[in-house]
Amino acid sequence: MNIAVCDDEKIFREALTDKLKEYSRLRSVQFTISEFADGSELLSSKETFDMIFLDQQMSSVSGIDTIRELRQRNVGTRIVFVSSYSDIVFETMKYSAYRFLVKPVERDKLFEALDSAIREDSTSNKIVVKDTEFGNSIVIPEKEIIYVQAENIYALVITAGGTYRYMNSISALHQELSEGVFFRSNRSYLINLEHVKSFSKSEITLSNGQKALLSKLKYKDFKNTYYNYLRNNRTG
Numbered sequence: 001m002n003i004a005v006c007d008d009e010k011i012f013r014e015a016l017t018d019k020l021k022e023y024s025r026l027r028s029v030q031f032t033i034s035e036f037a038d039g040s041e042l043l044s045s046k047e048t049f050d051m052i053f054l055d056q057q058m059s060s061v062s063g064i065d066t067i068r069e070l071r072q073r074n075v076g077t078r079i080v081f082v083s084s085y086s087d088i089v090f091e092t093m094k095y096s097a098y099r100f101l102v103k104p105v106e107r108d109k110l111f112e113a114l115d116s117a118i119r120e121d122s123t124s125n126k127i128v129v130k131d132t133e134f135g136n137s138i139v140i141p142e143k144e145i146i147y148v149q150a151e152n153i154y155a156l157v158i159t160a161g162g163t164y165r166y167m168n169s170i171s172a173l174h175q176e177l178s179e180g181v182f183f184r185s186n187r188s189y190l191i192n193l194e195h196v197k198s199f200s201k202s203e204i205t206l207s208n209g210q211k212a213l214l215s216k217l218k219y220k221d222f223k224n225t226y227y228n229y230l231r232n233n234r235t236g
Contacts, residue, residue, distance in 0.1 A: 039066030076161025
């Protein structure tokens with residue numbers, strides 16, 4: 001796992017890095033850790049990170065400004081805020097922050113966040129996509145996909161964190177994704193059944209408010225597939 005620690009105070013960077021190394025040793029998980037002294041340094045990096053630990057109060061670019069810019073770049077990386085300013089927690093939620101940890105970071109809470117992220121990654125199929133603005137290759141879990149839309153010979157992958165380009169056809173991507181989780185509603189749309197909010201005979205409304213066209217010839221098949229998915233994924 002490639003991890004970034006961004007904090008303008010060296011003592012806090014080092015303390016968090018030590019805890020991450022302890023987790024790596026105890027859990028036998030390989031970490032590559034990069035430290036940044038400011039949000040501007042992180043934003044200038046060409047590396048792709050699996051998780052970013054981000055302070056709020058920094059001398060040049062704040063944590064909120066940093067996560068805002070990353071999301072505008074369609075970077076869906078898990079971002080954990082590590083800050084003494086707990087009043088910003090709701091602001092961080094606007095940008096899909098993964099966790100909010102209060103300084104000084106408690107070992108158990110840090111380990112819980114890491115356990116959760118690794119557990120999610122281990123149970124999810126992943127695909128390689130391209131950042132549509134900068135062209136960086138990014139690995140995303142398939143469960144983050146809301147829907148896919150055909151784009152000429154490629155496919156656009158839409159997630160809550162941004163839009164990416166899959167460098168092959170929508171049909172090729174469908175074959176790569178888990179069977180029974182995604183449905184090809186017409187020639188241009190491939191939807192994640194987990195993100196279906198409602199549907200009619202002609203369209204499907206998804207969790208982000210977008211609508212995918214539903215072919216009349218596929219309406220019956222969609223209903224059967226979706227209801228089977230619901231039955232197989234009931235909780236409680």
